[in-house]
Amino acid sequence: MKRLLIYFSAFIQTACLSAFFGSQDPQSDRYRLGHLDANWEKIDPAGADQAYRHRQNHSVFSISSACGDERLRSLEDLLNDMQTQLSNVETTSPPAYRTIEGHAVILSETKGNIDGQPMTMRAAVLRSKRCIYDFVLAGPNMSGDDRASFDQLLQSFRETK
DSSP: OOHHHHHHHHHHHHHHHHHHOOOOOOOOOOOOOOOOTTTTTEETTTTSSSEEEETTOEEEEEEEEEOOOOGGGGGGHHHHHHHHTTTEEEEEEEEEEEETEEEEEEEEOOOOTTTTTTEEEEEEEOSSSOEEEEEEESSSOOOOOHHHHHHHHHHOEEEEE
């Protein structure tokens, strides 16, 4: 289990768009999110703005922001950049488009491997006028409740500045 948590940490660090593109503020005050239930504990976000781990199944949820010129790339390209962190990728939920507070969002779920370990990743990219925000939920044993928490937090997004 400890080895798998190391993979999660590495995955979160490399999956975050802000690690690839634009400026990133680890203590971002550009947005607000709702609250996760007590099953989620805040963890070191590494290169992300915020990160949480589920206390029972150890799924990891992270939120990152990037505000450079790369925010102008297509949502599909940005989502694909996150999904390429997995090997042997299989799309389990094709890209779906939403609007949250007037911002375009793309959402998808994939399965694959990281260093030979099975991993499921639910990812969304939200574009505002100034920044892109990526939301990543990753784990080997994600539950329906994990997905519901992810969707609820994504839906609660509000840009503040």
